[in-house]
Amino acid sequence: MPITDGLDLILSRAYAEKGVPHDTWTRLRAESPVHYCEPGHDYSPYWAITKHADICEISKQPDVFASSGGISMIPREQEAVLRQSSDQGFGAMRTIIEMDPPEHRGYRNVASPVFTPRAIKALDEAIDRSAREIVDRLAGATGEGECDFANDVAAAHPLRILSTMLGVPRESEPDILRLTNQLFALDDPDLQREGEDRDAATMALGLELYQLFDGIIQDRRANPTDDLASLLANGTIDGEPMGVMETVGYYLITFSAGHDTTKNALVGGMRVFLDHPDQLQRLKEHPELLDSAVEELIRWTTPVNYMKRTATRDTELRGERIRAGDALVMFYASANRDEEVFEDPFAFQIDRKPNRHLGFGIGEHFCLGANLARRSQRALWREFSRRLDWAELAGEPEQIHSGFVVGLKKLDMRYRLKPAA
Numbered sequence: 001m002p003i004t005d006g007l008d009l010i011l012s013r014a015y016a017e018k019g020v021p022h023d024t025w026t027r028l029r030a031e032s033p034v035h036y037c038e039p040g041h042d043y044s045p046y047w048a049i050t051k052h053a054d055i056c057e058i059s060k061q062p063d064v065f066a067s068s069g070g071i072s073m074i075p076r077e078q079e080a081v082l083r084q085s086s087d088q089g090f091g092a093m094r095t096i097i098e099m100d101p102p103e104h105r106g107y108r109n110v111a112s113p114v115f116t117p118r119a120i121k122a123l124d125e126a127i128d129r130s131a132r133e134i135v136d137r138l139a140g141a142t143g144e145g146e147c148d149f150a151n152d153v154a155a156a157h158p159l160r161i162l163s164t165m166l167g168v169p170r171e172s173e174p175d176i177l178r179l180t181n182q183l184f185a186l187d188d189p190d191l192q193r194e195g196e197d198r199d200a201a202t203m204a205l206g207l208e209l210y211q212l213f214d215g216i217i218q219d220r221r222a223n224p225t226d227d228l229a230s231l232l233a234n235g236t237i238d239g240e241p242m243g244v245m246e247t248v249g250y251y252l253i254t255f256s257a258g259h260d261t262t263k264n265a266l267v268g269g270m271r272v273f274l275d276h277p278d279q280l281q282r283l284k285e286h287p288e289l290l291d292s293a294v295e296e297l298i299r300w301t302t303p304v305n306y307m308k309r310t311a312t313r314d315t316e317l318r319g320e321r322i323r324a325g326d327a328l329v330m331f332y333a334s335a336n337r338d339e340e341v342f343e344d345p346f347a348f349q350i351d352r353k354p355n356r357h358l359g360f361g362i363g364e365h366f367c368l369g370a371n372l373a374r375r376s377q378r379a380l381w382r383e384f385s386r387r388l389d390w391a392e393l394a395g396e397p398e399q400i401h402s403g404f405v406v407g408l409k410k411l412d413m414r415y416r417l418k419p420a421a
Helices: 014-020 023-033 052-059 076-085 103-115 117-121 124-139 148-154 156-166 170-184 198-222 228-233 242-276 277-285 287-301 370-387
Strands: 036-038 044-050 146-147 306-311 315-317 320-322 327-331 387-391 408-410 410-416
Touching: 014 052, 014 146, 044 052, 052 287, 103 117, 103 242, 103 370, 117 148, 117 370, 124 148, 124 156, 124 370, 124 410, 148 156, 148 242, 156 170, 156 228, 156 370, 170 198, 170 242, 198 228, 198 242, 228 242, 228 408, 242 277, 242 287, 242 370, 242 387, 242 408, 277 287, 277 306, 277 370, 277 387, 287 370, 370 387
Parallel strands: 044 327
Antiparallel strands: 036 044, 146 410, 306 327, 315 320, 387 410
16 A cells, blocks of 8 residues: 555645644655655646655756746646636736746846845834734733734734735735635635635636735836835836736735745744743743744744646656656655754754755745745744743644645634733
């Protein structure tokens, strides 16, 4: 009997019901690190890639392993709908994570100046203020209370920062939060968009996102400022303005990827700190460990669970024959527990060094917003490590129905906070 047919590694419901499949990945790394999967259930076959070294090798060869064939595993029926709707909604949007060189580099360069360490430093005050205001609100008059950390804290912090950068009015933030939840939780009964069927709901979601971002784009073209919104709205490729759908796609991926990944890292981070209070106490006593703690939290949570690539020609990987057109799914969460790379990989250690995690990917598509994600997480954990006296779970955590961007949709907790210094 094979280790897995691969369905449990990509099916949204499996993650909601059973959590992240670390036991299966551990067996695959040891017994079949390049594993051919035939999941059925209307999903196409794919190769499951579970070792750190293999993911690095694939990621550094975008000419052999392309992104343009799609980055996630979706049912064949949904693939057909997207192909047929190439002139509207998601079918028409193009994002940089689905582009290959040399096109990808040109589009990446449009926004890269805003995400350098020096540029992110200019946001320090806004990022720190967001973290402080959130913790102040939780503390209230008494310092004690209950909250759903997933929505009250983890979603709110990156939402405020990205809204500021992308020109989203504060009154529109609830709409953005709703839409990004729907985007990465198409199968979640609590978060998914309602519609006649999944395909119709997906197309309607794409149209609403387009309308929201197109309004910002038109405003920034008419009234440019010095923010990221204006940079994207007026971006050029080889001296020519970006196409409408490429521009909207850039807004979409910057906001949705930047928000949901950071949110899931934060809520997963609080969960692991609640499970390992000794590590939180260590951070309180040794604030100089903040940077390494954030890296370990990213490794531990790995919000972007996987990325798909498509072979452009026949090749080999660990002796397995990969044929042109084959799909390969790189499971970053598995690589981040690879025993050959991480000593005691299932131990949570905030002082872990070295920490060569792949939480931001590697190679051509290394996360453009990694500096911002690190900075915003540091701000929140600095504030909590200074002020959190005590905390415990107040209910059973709930996993999002998603195998692509994974995390908790609900984390109820009780806490006691110190007053602001």
